Amino acid sequence: MRRALITGVTGQDGSYLAELLLAKGYEVHGVIRRASTFNTARIDHLYRDPHEDDSRLHLHYGDLTDGVRLVQLMRQIDPDEVYNLAAQSHVRVSFDEPEHTGNTTGLGSMRLLEAVRMSGVECRYYQASSSEMFGATPPPQDESTPFHPRSPYGVAKVYAYWATRNYREAYGLFAVNGILFNHESPRRGETFVTRKITRAVARIKAGLDEHVYLGNLDAVRDWGYAPEYAEGMWRMLQADAPDDYVLATGGAISVREFMESAFAHAGLDWEAHVRFDERYLRPSEVDALRGDPSKAERELGWKATVDASRLAEIMVDADVEALTHEGRPWIDRPDLPGWPGAR
Numbered sequence: 654m655r656r657a658l659i660t661g662v663t664g665q666d667g668s669y670l671a672e673l674l675l676a677k678g679y680e681v682h683g684v685i686r687r688a689s690t691f692n693t694a695r696i697d698h699l700y701r702d703p704h705e706d707d708s709r710l711h712l713h714y715g716d717l718t719d720g721v722r723l724v725q726l727m728r729q730i731d732p733d734e735v736y737n738l739a740a741q742s743h744v745r746v747s748f749d750e751p752e753h754t755g756n757t758t759g760l761g762s763m764r765l766l767e768a769v770r771m772s773g774v775e776c777r778y779y780q781a782s783s784s785e786m787f788g789a790t791p792p793p794q795d796e797s798t799p800f801h802p803r804s805p806y807g808v809a810k811v812y813a814y815w816a817t818r819n820y821r822e823a824y825g826l827f828a829v830n831g832i833l834f835n836h837e838s839p840r841r842g843e844t845f846v847t848r849k850i851t852r853a854v855a856r857i858k859a860g861l862d863e864h865v866y867l868g869n870l871d872a873v874r875d876w877g878y879a880p881e882y883a884e885g886m887w888r889m890l891q892a893d894a895p896d897d898y899v900l901a902t903g904g905a906i907s908v909r910e911f912m913e914s915a916f917a918h919a920g921l922d923w924e925a926h927v928r929f930d931e932r933y934l935r936p937s938e939v940d941a942l943r944g945d946p947s948k949a950e951r952e953l954g955w956k957a958t959v960d961a962s963r964l965a966e967i968m969v970d971a972d973v974e975a976l977t978h979e980g981r982p983w984i985d986r987p988d989l990p991g992w993p994g995a996r
């Protein structure tokens with residue numbers, strides 16, 4: 654049985670990746686942060702009582718700011734594959750907390766790479782790199798596009814990207830960068846713009862709210878569907894040789910267009926409900942991201958199938974259903990594309 658270690662297992666991507674790997678028969682070890690309230694809502698449905706014999710998901714306390722703990726976890730778990738998904742991942746927040754973001758998103762990745770090296774464990778390493786590294790460089794962006802980050806988050810991801818390449822070159826580690834463009838889902842954090850919009854649509858439709866306040870509607874993003882991207886991460890670690898890959902849909906729309914799709918899907922007129930608040934603007938913005946995923950398609954056989962307007966529908970439906978049934982409908986939707994249990 655193959656063993657995987659996932660940092661950031663409680664996040665959007667970590668939860669889909671854990672599902673995927675469990676479905677593939679892996680033993681999955683996730684690193685979680687100690688918090689004063691439960692922070693495992695996205696993976697609770699995967700968790701079994703550890704006293705049960707068939708439990709293949711194991712959770713360990715740890716933090717990317719604690720290097721000694723990372724070495725200890727590497728030695729204890731002895732994984733075949735390491736997926737580094739943990740990060741302070743919010744771009745706007747990174748302007749408020751640049752040092753914390755640098756420490757976790759940037760230096761944290763170096764700590765984990767060093768833990769891999771020092772432990773002597775033979776494993777493959779995946780780094781969650783980001784299209785935010787391209788920043789001001791105009792689209793389309795691919796693996797050879799120069800970086801020009803526009804936020805402390807983007808700067809930290811560039812550091813982690815080069816740390817990963819350096820460990821590949823210096824120590825022969827099978828270390829890859831997945832340069833992922835925006836990917837969303839019903840499990841997306843509520844303060845990222847897509848989920849903020851689809852959640853607002855559901856609440857407005859239900860009569861619970863009247864308005865939603867947003868910032869820059871002109872920004873353009875290449876939005877894809879998160880479960881499909883988890884599959885791409887796994888494929889990168891199954892390749893014959895380590896390399897870096899862009900995952901994207903190849904299409905892009907503006908925040909305004911995403912919003913129009915989401916409101917229209919619920920039969921609402923967005924102009925009656927959307928208001929501007931400058932608090933959501935960034936000191937420096939990334940105007941347009943649109944990826945060229947042809948290398949991933951050619952070499953990994955990976956291709957996104959869900960475009961941004963279909964994504965808006967999936968997310969609105971899930972948020973409407975969650976309000977109606979007070980549940981988390983995204984947990985049991987094998988009919989949706991990319992659901993690991995359906996493969």
Ligand code: NAP
Pocket residue numbers: 660661662663664665666667684685686688692715716717718737738739740741742743757761781782783784832833834835836837842
């Ligand atoms: P997310 O939902 O924000 O999840 C981030 C995860 O990191 C959470 O599990 C969080 O734990 C954990 N974490 C934060 N700080 C940590 C620390 N100091 N030590 C240990 N764990 C820590 O992010 P996501 O959307 O799943 O993205 C996964 C990764 O891909 C991130 O590295 C992100 O930067 C990157 N990425 C995302 C996208 C995208 O569009 N989603 C695109 C490109 C790259 P808590 O649950 O306790 O907060």
Ligand code: F7E
Pocket residue numbers: 742743744745783784785833834835836844845846847849866867868869870872873874908933934935938939
């Ligand atoms: O913003 C604009 C905002 O916060 C998208 C992270 O996963 O993807 C994500 O970063 C756009 C920006 O995502 C609001 O100015 C307008 O132009 O959803 P977002 P992001 O900044 O693109 C990359 C690839 C990552 O790696 C990151 O980890 O939407 N926008 N009004 C707004 N954004 C937010 N959050 N809230 C608003 O009210």
